[in-house]
Amino acid sequence: MSNPLCLSGFLLSTPFFNDQNPRRPHPPCRYLKMNPPMLPITNPSASSAMVATTSLTANAATMLIQEHHDETARLLIDGRAVDTKPFLPRASSYTSTGTPVNGSSFYQQRRRRIASDTSLASLTTDGGGRSEYVAHAASETYLLTRLGFKLLRYLGVGYRWITRFLALGCYALLLMPGFIQVGYYYFFSSRVRRGIVYGDQPRNRLDLYLPKNSDGPKPVVAFVTGGAWIIGYKAWGSLLGQQLSERDIIVACIDYRNFPQGTISDMVNDASLGVSFVCNNIAEYGGDPNRIYLMGQSAGAHIAACTLLEQAIKECGEGESTSWSVSQIKAYFGLSGGYNLFNLIDHFHSRGLYRSIFLSIMEGEQSLHQYSPEVMVQDPNIKTAVSRLPPIILFHGTADYSIPADASKSFAETLQRVGVKAESVMYEGRTHTDVFLHDPMRGGRDDMFEDLVAMIHANDPEALAKDAVAPPRKRLVPEFMLKLARAVSPF
Helix, strand or coil: CCCHHHHHHHCCCCCCCCCCCCCCCCCCEEEEEECCCCCCCCCHHHHHHHHHCCCCCCCCEEEEEECCCCCCEEEEECCEEEEECCCCCHHHHCCCCCCCCCCHHHHHHHHCCCCHHHCHHHHHCCCCHHHHHHHHHHHHHHHHHHHHHHHHHHHCCCHHHHHHHHHHHHHHHHCHHHHHHHHHHHHHCCCEEEEEECCCCCCCEEEEECCCCCCCCEEEEEEECCCCCCCCCHHHHHHHHHHHHCCCCEEEEECCCCCCCCCHHHHHHHHHHHHHHHHHHHHHHCEEEEEEEEEEECHHHHHHHHHHHHHHHHHHCCCCCCCCCHHHEEEEEEECCCCCHHHHHHHHHHHCCCHHHHHHHCCCHHHCCCCCHHHHCCCHHHHHHHHCCCCEEEEEECCCCCCCCHHHHHHHHHHHHCCCCEEEEEECCCCCCHHHHHHHHHCECCHHHHHHHHHHCCCCHHHHHHHHCCCCECCCCCHHHHHHHHHHCCC
């Protein structure tokens, strides 16, 4: 149901909301001091001239004027203009006024808008580059805190949420050694391209994790992170991205709008745009467009599965315009996901994701059918679309109490009955956080990770030979802290 890497929000970054309109970010602002115009008393003709010639003074009231195109904010202090640079890069407030078109030309137009923090040159040529990164991280940490309090106001702070919040704090503290190392890699590694714009919406960005060597095209994983449809963020996939890139696999972590900034249809649309960007542009980053895999974790697994099925349905429709095809996806990997919302709504309610909130996320009870892939694939009216789906592999821990393992088992069995190549892979005694966070932080051999890499490299003998002699992954967190974190985990 939730992605435990969201706990590293104290180190990583997250988007923010406009207080008046949660779908739009605040653009950079300009503060000016203006003298309010005087109202006319006896001479209307003179009053027009008076208003037209009113000048700015240092002693006037403050007026906020929004500016959408300047990179700096200007503040008039004692009559002097002072330029100040906004905390967030320009791309974070960019919204195109054009109409999106299919193909790579759409994204070539966007690449000029990519945030400055994706450029390695800005880190190496600018003497203050590192301090700017720290300032950026600090500002987004503030925004994350603000988002957390906004969410608590929305949910209502009851006993259950207070206890979970305290457990969350303890959990984050115990895993802090790992979060620090992952956060440092995310912000300062030259192999991470952060904040690449793939669409027009505020959250339409993705991060790329690139392998060290560039000897030939690499397989690609388009990854949709989890977060209970509420706190998902692209940086939550940084640990997986780092470790897969060490095995010569490119990872694209796709960000998307969360609730209440967006509902499930917005999330699916964002994920589809992100996959389209990967399919049409990954070759420019050294990726192999013929070896693209789609993967999601927890809520991200549900969103990615809905995205894949919706795309297949579109391709079977008459007159539908598409910018990518399910035939470009070699396989789909679902990690700890839920695919039948009818079977999960009561479970989520008992876990604290209350029915009213969940139905708001899913756009009402009438939409549960549409956004339940397990139910949808059984519809005979979309039999042709279902036949287009790629092989589907579902990973799940048997001790997962956030989303029961039966969710993956049932979906795999349903897919097999309707003719889709599918299988479920169970990990005995592993929880929701074990397979995605604890085991990777433990270092050494990780069964789920090794299974994933083996499937991606299945038809590449040279890559399999390298995997066989790959050094064991280093431990990020002491074992006793991992055990304590597992015991207090609210997930």
